[in-house]
Amino acid sequence: VRGQIGDNPSITREPTLDGFWSQDLLPMQRSLTALRQDVNGRTFNAYVLRRFAAFPLRTGRLEIGAPAVEVGAGGSIFDLLTGPNKPLRRDGVKVGVEVLALPAQPTRGAKVHTGTLTLSASLDAAQAKVGDAITLRVTAKGQGNLRSLTLDNPRIAGLDVLAPEIDDKLTHELDQIGGERVFRWLLLPRAAGSYSVPTFSVDVFDAATRQFSTVRTSPLALTVTGAAGEAAPSEATPAPQELAAPQFGPVRLDSALRRASPLLSQRSFYWPSVLAAPLLLLGLLGLRVSGRELAKRRAADGDQVALREVDEQLTAAARASAGGDAQGVLRLLGSALKKTLELRLGEPIGGLTSSALEKHLLARGMDPKTAARVIAQLGALERARFDPLAQGALELNRAIEGVRALVRELGRFRAGPALDASGQRRAS
Amino acid sequence: VSGRNATEVGTLMLALAIALGTALAPTSARADSLRDVFARGNAALARGDSEAAVREYEALLEAGIDDADVSFNLASAYGNLGRYGQAIRHFERALRLEPGDSGAKDGLRSARAALGERQAEAHGEAIVVDRPPLDEAIFSLFSADTLAVLLLVSVWLGTLSLIALRWLRTEALRLGVGIGSAVALGVAVFSCLGVFAKADWGRAGKRAVIVREGVAVREAPDDRARMAAELAEGESVRLLGTDGRFARVQTRTGQAGYVPRQDVGEL
Numbered sequence: 194v195r196g197q198i199g200d201n202p203s204i205t206r207e208p209t210l211d212g213f214w215s216q217d218l219l220p221m222q223r224s225l226t227a228l229r230q231d232v233n234g235r236t237f238n239a240y241v242l243r244r245f246a247a248f249p250l251r252t253g254r255l256e257i258g259a260p261a262v263e264v265g266a267g268g269s270i271f272d273l274l275t276g277p278n279k280p281l282r283r284d285g286v287k288v289g290v291e292v293l294a295l296p297a298q299p300t301r302g303a304k305v306h307t308g309t310l311t312l313s314a315s316l317d318a319a320q321a322k323v324g325d326a327i328t329l330r331v332t333a334k335g336q337g338n339l340r341s342l343t344l345d346n347p348r349i350a351g352l353d354v355l356a357p358e359i360d361d362k363l364t365h366e367l368d369q370i371g372g373e374r375v376f377r378w379l380l381l382p383r384a385a386g387s388y389s390v391p392t393f394s395v396d397v398f399d400a401a402t403r404q405f406s407t408v409r410t411s412p413l414a415l416t417v418t419g420a421a422g423e424a425a426p427s428e429a430t431p432a433p434q435e436l437a438a439p440q441f442g443p444v445r446l447d448s449a450l451r452r453a454s455p456l457l458s459q460r461s462f463y464w465p466s467v468l469a470a471p472l473l474l475l476g477l478l479g480l481r482v483s484g485r486e487l488a489k490r491r492a493a494d495g496d497q498v499a500l501r502e503v504d505e506q507l508t509a510a511a512r513a514s515a516g517g518d519a520q521g522v523l524r525l526l527g528s529a530l531k532k533t534l535e536l537r538l539g540e541p542i543g544g545l546t547s548s549a550l551e552k553h554l555l556a557r558g559m560d561p562k563t564a565a566r567v568i569a570q571l572g573a574l575e576r577a578r579f580d581p582l583a584q585g586a587l588e589l590n591r592a593i594e595g596v597r598a599l600v601r602e603l604g605r606f607r608a609g610p611a612l613d614a615s616g617q618r619r620a621s
Numbered sequence: 622v623s624g625r626n627a628t629e630v631g632t633l634m635l636a637l638a639i640a641l642g643t644a645l646a647p648t649s650a651r652a653d654s655l656r657d658v659f660a661r662g663n664a665a666l667a668r669g670d671s672e673a674a675v676r677e678y679e680a681l682l683e684a685g686i687d688d689a690d691v692s693f694n695l696a697s698a699y700g701n702l703g704r705y706g707q708a709i710r711h712f713e714r715a716l717r718l719e720p721g722d723s724g725a726k727d728g729l730r731s732a733r734a735a736l737g738e739r740q741a742e743a744h745g746e747a748i749v750v751d752r753p754p755l756d757e758a759i760f761s762l763f764s765a766d767t768l769a770v771l772l773l774v775s776v777w778l779g780t781l782s783l784i785a786l787r788w789l790r791t792e793a794l795r796l797g798v799g800i801g802s803a804v805a806l807g808v809a810v811f812s813c814l815g816v817f818a819k820a821d822w823g824r825a826g827k828r829a830v831i832v833r834e835g836v837a838v839r840e841a842p843d844d845r846a847r848m849a850a851e852l853a854e855g856e857s858v859r860l861l862g863t864d865g866r867f868a869r870v871q872t873r874t875g876q877a878g879y880v881p882r883q884d885v886g887e888l
Binding site: 324325326353355379381441442444445446447448449450451452453454456457458459463466467470471473474477 | 655656657659660661663664666667668681685686687688689690691693694696697698700701708718728731732765766768769770772773776777779780781783784816819820
């Protein structure tokens with residue numbers, strides 16, 4: 194199909210293949226891919242819908258019938274008003290094939306195969322006893338219509354030969370049909386002796402060189418021991434051709450003869466191996482949660498210690514005030530206030546100037562009034578160290594109360610995310 | 622004293638060699654003979670002697686062989702003999718071992734159809750159960766071991782992908798691994814249900830089939846006990862246990878009772 198199509202084309206009439214054996218070369222389930230193709234200067238999308246190999250089964254004029262396809266015109270929102278467009282229908286063209294007869298084959302009446310072929314034969318045992326079953330396997334490998342290849346049942350006096358079991362393994366690499374066809378006969382010796390399995394031969398016509406060649410297997414030897422009549426004699430057993438076809442089967446000749454073993458899910462190691470995975474996941478989750486809890490507890494413990502230190506510093510400041518140690522009071526108050534700030538911010542503030550500290554406090558979410566009070570209090574403490582008038586008992590007690598009130602207020606402050614070196618908030 | 626010690630060591634070595642020899646030799650001989658038994662069964666089945674084939678294949682089962690091809694051939698032999706209950710039992714066994722075995726599926730269908738026809742001729746009607754229960758149908762394409770491997774692999778894949786998400790930083794990779802872990806855990810749930818279904822967890826007894834026509838289900842393990850129901854050949858039951866020469870079974874309708882042991886075959 195060539196064209197711009199809005200939907201996958203579907204074949205409404207398959208090409209007829211009377212007189213051919215065909216083999217699909219494309220998988221049944223596949224997605225259509227478009228190939229760009231120029232036709233008379235116009236570019237089309239080309240979609241390959243079918244590709245198959247067809248092997249003519251008789252000579253003369255044969256015809257591959259014209260297929261028909263239907264292509265949806267593609268949906269549109271306006272279909273709601275106008276109804277869907279009618280699908281496009283297109284008929285293909287029929288293809289005529291003149292099938293030539295093969296030239297005279299070298300061996301009259303022999304099986305013929307067109308293509309390439311190799312034959313090999315083997316017995317599963319070279320020695321057997323009367324009544325044993327021996328499998329004769331003939332493998333035909335090559336290219337061409339291997340499914341039409343037949344071999345006559347070998348005729349060996351003294352052996353019953355059952356109808357063959359045939360297995361095909363066909364491939365179509367690079368559109369070349371080939372593979373192998375395996376014939377398996379069951380041989381049942383009726384009497385002891387030495388037997389020779391005759392060769393199988395096939396005339397192979399190579400269409401490329403238009404030449405015949407003959408391929409054949411090597412003869413095989415089979416030795417049967419045991420007195421005649423020891424096992425089921427052939428007189429009691431009808432000839433294979435006369436056997437009624439079994440209602441059930443066919444007989445499976447190969448078996449691994451596996452022993453009964455407990456199911457994998459019933460072995461002792463299985464469920465622990467399965468459950469180990471979710472347990473590992475739960476364990477890791479548990480570790481993570483408990484690690485977080487531990488870190489929180491440690492942080493809380495650290496906060497408690499720091500708060501106690503602040504409290505002790507304020508108490509020590511009150512004692513120093515009663516003792517008249519003004520410098521000690523101012524040092525302790527400054528230290529208590531800075532420690533409280535560091536505790537609340539979770540980072541050191543040493544080295545910041547007053548304006549930088551104020552900016553930082555605002556950036557971390559402190560309300561401007563509190564930030565201004567903090568800066569003012571720190572400034573007042575700093576100035577008081579050099580001002581004898583500010584070192585009186587009354588002024589010192591007022592400073593202690595002021596810092597204590599500020600510490601209490603800072604206790605309610607929850608800092609926002611920390612800032613990185615460029616002043617941007619870090620991701621939490 | 623040293624001479625006596627040397628004699629004891631020699632005796633011990635000899636005993637070890639004999640033990641080793643007897644341990645190894647029968648294994649090889651047995652392996653050969655099992656293959657011979659299988660070949661004899663095949664030859665008998667191929668020449669139409671299904672009775673002899675059944676004997677050979679049953680001998681393999683008694684020797685501990687649990688193989689789909691042997692079960693298939695045995696089912697075919699029973700089918701050829703018209704013993705469709707046994708044929709159904711062994712085709713089911715073959716399918717339990719190789720769930721995708723189309724030959725066994727066809728054989729099972731044929732055996733059920735043939736049995737249904739025979740029962741219809743005899744009784745004027747027959748019930749042919751063609752569809753398995755839903756859980757069996759869902760998991761019919763997979764063997765129990767395939768599902769077990771699928772569960773093991775998917776649960777570990779899902780878990781490891783979830784753990785890997787902790788360290789992945791690229792958003793596209795995180796999305797891919799996240800979808801992958803969700804799919805793996807979905808497969809794990811599916812295969813886990815399959816493993817439970819295949820192992821018949823939550824169900825009493827084991828799967829079994831009635832292998833004779835018109836088997837009386839009695840209320841006690843005694844031929845004189847009151848008959849509670851009658852089971853048709855090929856009917857599925859649950860085998861709850863054995864009591865002497867009787868087996869305790871539960872029918873599809875949930876009725877429990879006793880049937881002769883030889884009339885019921887475990888799958």
